[in-house]
Structure formats: C-alpha cells, structure tokens
Amino acid sequence: MDYIWIGVGMIALFILNKFILAPIRSIVINLIAGFVVLYLINSYGYLLGLHIVPINWISGIIIGIFGLPGVAVLTVYYTFL
Numbered sequence: 001m002d003y004i005w006i007g008v009g010m011i012a013l014f015i016l017n018k019f020i021l022a023p024i025r026s027i028v029i030n031l032i033a034g035f036v037v038l039y040l041i042n043s044y045g046y047l048l049g050l051h052i053v054p055i056n057w058i059s060g061i062i063i064g065i066f067g068l069p070g071v072a073v074l075t076v077y078y079t080f081l
Contacts, residue, residue, distance in 0.1 A: 027064045034063030034071045041075055051079045 035055065042052050053059065053074050062070045 030067040030070075031060065031064045034067055035060075037068060037071050038063065038074075041071070045075070049079070050075055053078045 038053055038055060038059070041050055042055075045052070053071075059074055062074060064070075066073070
C-alpha cells in the first residue's frame with residue numbers, strides 16, 4: 001500500500017518539474033545570459049555605434065522569453081528606431 005503512494009508522489013514530482021520548474025529555470029537562465037550580454041552592449045556598444053538599451057521590466061520580459069535573440073531585437077530597435 002505504501003508503494004502506491006510513493007509512486008503517486010514520484011509522478012507528482014515529475015509533473016511539477018516538467019510543467020512548472022523547468023520553464024521557470026529556462027526563463028531564469030535566459031534572463032541571466034541576456035542581462036550579461038545587455039550589460040556588455042551597454043558598456044562597449046558605443047565602439048560599434050550601438051545605443052544604450054534601457055534595463056527595465058519590459059526588456060526583462062522580452063529577454064526572459066526570447067533569450068539572446070530578444071537582446072538582438074532590442075538592440076536593433078533602440079539603435080535604428
């Protein structure tokens with residue numbers, strides 16, 4: 001009888017990891033990588049003629065969802081538009 005509850009608990013943990021923790025982990029990794037690249041662009045982008053990209057919650061959402069391509073889109077947006 002106890003083995004059934006252990007199995008149910010293992011399945012519940014698998015579902016929790018698959019649908020909640022893994023996407024959050026992915027967003028956090030995208031945010032960290034994106035903000036590091038954005039910091040480098042803001043610090044040294046003037047050498048390439050790039051404008052400063054503001055770091056706010058909107059850019060954080062874009063970087064968190066799209067990752068490094070989101071950083072590229074934001075940089076192009078603030079540089080040329």
